[in-house]
Amino acid sequence: MKHFDPILTKKIYSLLSDIIGMKRVISDGLDCYLYNDKYYRLDTFYETDGELLYCIEVADSLGDAKNDLFEDAFLYGEKLGHNEIIDKMHYDLTHK
Numbered sequence: 001m002k003h004f005d006p007i008l009t010k011k012i013y014s015l016l017s018d019i020i021g022m023k024r025v026i027s028d029g030l031d032c033y034l035y036n037d038k039y040y041r042l043d044t045f046y047e048t049d050g051e052l053l054y055c056i057e058v059a060d061s062l063g064d065a066k067n068d069l070f071e072d073a074f075l076y077g078e079k080l081g082h083n084e085i086i087d088k089m090h091y092d093l094t095h096k
Helices: 006-019 062-066 082-095
Strands: 023-027 030-035 038-046 052-059 071-077
Touching (some): 006 030, 006 082, 038 062, 052 082
Antiparallel strands (some): 023 030, 052 071
């Protein structure tokens, strides 16, 4: 992960594990979350305008996850603010 807001990042990880109930998977250098037979991880990067984006990436299998074959699934710009990012992320992960 690149630069990030540590408070928001802590809220996101709490959402993944405590609220949604994703299971953390740590194996052979892999660190991600398992939910509904898919593997998820959080990444951050900057948009061309300089806005920090939080990205939930998904892999379809453990093999894909171990081979770093994650695809961008959901993007959230920091301009949304903590509460809106958490609310949208919760909805996206549990309704799509």
